[in-house]
Amino acid sequence: MNVTNCRGCGRLFNQLSNEKLCPACVKELEDKFQEVKEYLNEHPNASMNEVSKENDVSTKQIKQWVREERLVFAEGSLDGIECEKCGKLIKTGRYCDECKANLTNTLMSAIDKPKVEAPKKKERTKERMRFLDN
Template sequence: MDVRNCRGCGKLFNYVSGPFMCPACREKLEEKFQEVKKYIQENPGSNVASTAEACDVDANQIRQWIREERLEFASGASEISCEKCGKPIASGRFCDQCKAAMVNSLNNVYKPDAPAQPKRRDGSDGGPKMRFLN
């Protein structure tokens, strides 16, 4: 058994997994999370700073929830960016393009440099066609 100091209240507790927090502080944090979530729903124009102030919670904690994809602000207000390309994102760790690129590179693991195939048109602009009347 692992004994740690709680990150929230400093009390020693038996650490099992997850954040270094005693069960009481985890419960408090979960209540805070619900409060923050509600605040964001009721204030669509909010951002990390205004939410932190309104709910009396640490901005870094809010960003962590965003990274965990538990919270989402309107794009741009979350103040977090894609860990790959740096583009502002609403939640999680990567933007949609980078996520898609990663999925593709997993699918194309045997031909990573294959160029994208140009889409073929379906012949509607093909060569001259004979028209038979009658």
């Protein structure tokens, strides 16, 4: 167990894994999330700036929740977060659909790569013959 400074309030706390916030700040953040969720239920078309202002929460934190797929920008909303690969605006998660598809393809081709073949005996014979010719 490590003792570390909370990123939220700066107090020292016992770190169980690699969390950045003390239990009190985690709870506060969770309460804030519930607040935002309720606000969005009542104002489904609120912009990120409105949510930020009305709930006293940073847009950075809102984007973090979107990244974690806990919040989703409404279809047709002008707000969004950038795809981590190409920078296109997306509504939730880390990558746009295109990059997600590309990532999957890359993974597949990596798996499909042919195995490196062991050198064949035939080649060794050829070498020996060449040696004799010289």
